[in-house]
Amino acid sequence: MAEHGTDVLAVSVGSDLPYLTGYEAMPLERLTMLVVPSGGEATLVVPRLEAPRVTTAEGLVTVRPWDELEDPVAIVADLVRRPGRAAVGDTMWARFLVDLLDHWPTTRFQRASEVLGPLRMRKDPAEVAALRAAAAAVDRIAAALQAGEIALVGRTEAQVSADIGRRILDEGHERVNFAIVAAGANAASPHHEAGERVIGPDELVLCDFGGTMAGYCSDITRCVVTGDVPADIAEAYDVLQAAQAAGVAAGQIGATCQEVDRACRAIIADAGYGAAFIHRTGHGIGMEAHEDPYIIEGNAAPIEAGFAYSVEPGIYLPGRWGMRLEDIVVAAADGPDALNRADHGLVPVG
Numbered sequence: 001m002a003e004h005g006t007d008v009l010a011v012s013v014g015s016d017l018p019y020l021t022g023y024e025a026m027p028l029e030r031l032t033m034l035v036v037p038s039g040g041e042a043t044l045v046v047p048r049l050e051a052p053r054v055t056t057a058e059g060l061v062t063v064r065p066w067d068e069l070e071d072p073v074a075i076v077a078d079l080v081r082r083p084g085r086a087a088v089g090d091t092m093w094a095r096f097l098v099d100l101l102d103h104w105p106t107t108r109f110q111r112a113s114e115v116l117g118p119l120r121m122r123k124d125p126a127e128v129a130a131l132r133a134a135a136a137a138v139d140r141i142a143a144a145l146q147a148g149e150i151a152l153v154g155r156t157e158a159q160v161s162a163d164i165g166r167r168i169l170d171e172g173h174e175r176v177n178f179a180i181v182a183a184g185a186n187a188a189s190p191h192h193e194a195g196e197r198v199i200g201p202d203e204l205v206l207c208d209f210g211g212t213m214a215g216y217c218s219d220i221t222r223c224v225v226t227g228d229v230p231a232d233i234a235e236a237y238d239v240l241q242a243a244q245a246a247g248v249a250a251g252q253i254g255a256t257c258q259e260v261d262r263a264c265r266a267i268i269a270d271a272g273y274g275a276a277f278i279h280r281t282g283h284g285i286g287m288e289a290h291e292d293p294y295i296i297e298g299n300a301a302p303i304e305a306g307f308a309y310s311v312e313p314g315i316y317l318p319g320r321w322g323m324r325l326e327d328i329v330v331a332a333a334d335g336p337d338a339l340n341r342a343d344h345g346l347v348p349v350g
């Protein structure tokens, strides 16, 4: 906070609060806010009725329960009088920030991620272990998909998505974050929402799924083909697989985030699909499915040990097909550690 000139850090709904204290605020209109003045004592302002759930933060912070008829924003504002600069949680409700603006009219605001991002990006060994366990869990689901154990042909995308979601929970995640199932031309929309389309034979089916396990996220994409692989798809997939492997290999400590993006993009562009790779190469992952660092042109931040991020290039031809291949990688002294080990090929099933 001193480095950033931050006088007070205020975090609420989202992952910053559990990252710092182990306590997660209910996403409610009633304010829960951790207030950390620079060099001062941390206070957790929490609704009286939520106070009994605040156990993990005991001894770490002073708990200040507020009663229904009190103004919690005034309580927060009184903890730090007119700070020069305040960092507020990126996912804090606007209603709290708008009210804080009235109480702190001269304060300059910044995103809490400016202060916390550099801490949260560097995963410690326990965090890496949690990410590894979550990755292994979704790897088993990907392996089941590739082994033909998840029926595809004749079922709707939504049915397959529900099936994958159940497996995510059965594998030990406490939460399903997404289970994209996109067949045929639907796969050309990277975040296609699984729908009523019935999966047919000889189609590429893109599955991108993940959840939260012991507080940390999984995220994997694999594509399978229901039968014979059309020649144009097979050719493009070879390019995609080479690009993704190059991106993983580029994640050396000291290389920049944008160099990982460039490593993927160069191979796809050389093969003539440059315009069809319409998104960044990846995102950081941890307590949130998407967090710093982003693997994108323009991010010249050097990769440090413990950075965890996805490498997920894709090729999308609207009206025809789409494909993506995604692993989670942790940067380590002895080279990039790809947590996902499920077969990287375009596996024919059924």
Ligand code: ZN
Pocket: 191
């Ligand atoms: Zn995505």
Ligand code: ZN
Pocket: 208, 209, 210, 219, 220, 221, 312, 326
């Ligand atoms: Zn994904």
Ligand code: ZN
Pocket: 219, 283, 310, 312, 326
């Ligand atoms: Zn991802």
